[in-house]
Amino acid sequence: xxxxxxxxxxxxxxxxxxxxxxxxxxxxxxxxxxxxxxxxxxxxxxxxxxxxxxxxxxxxxxxxxxxxxxxxxxxxxxxxxxxxxxxxxxxxxxxxxxxxxxxxxxxxxxxxxxxxx
Numbered sequence: 001x002x003x004x005x006x007x008x009x010x011x012x013x014x015x016x017x018x019x020x021x022x023x024x025x026x027x028x029x030x031x032x033x034x035x036x037x038x039x040x041x042x043x044x045x046x047x048x049x050x051x052x053x054x055x056x057x058x059x060x061x062x063x064x065x066x067x068x069x070x071x072x073x074x075x076x077x078x079x080x081x082x083x084x085x086x087x088x089x090x091x092x093x094x095x096x097x098x099x100x101x102x103x104x105x106x107x108x109x110x111x112x113x114x115x116x117x
Contacts, residue, residue: 031039
């Protein structure tokens with residue numbers, strides 16, 4: 001048993017230095033430089049197209065984010081209009097109060113002629 005384990009270990013060690021030939025290794029086609037250049041051109045075109053697609057997608061996402069921000073800023077315009085409207089109402093209420101107070105003071109300062117019974 002010990003001998004078998006050591007033989008298996010030795011065989012695995014040898015396989016690291018002397019790999020066996022596979023069927024795929026024997027039939028590897030050798031490409032010429034022109035064929036390699038054509039393959040590289042094709043890969044380059046595919047990579048460029050992929051990068052263009054990514055750039056288009058990023059531009060589309062950026063435009064969508066800009067639209068979303070624009071819509072949010074328009075809603076803040078509504079908020080600004082509401083603030084202006086509220087301030088106007090407050091000023092009108094304040095002027096009305098001032099008018100009532102002035103009329104009350106005027107009435108208080110006038111001498112009243114109360115008929116005697």
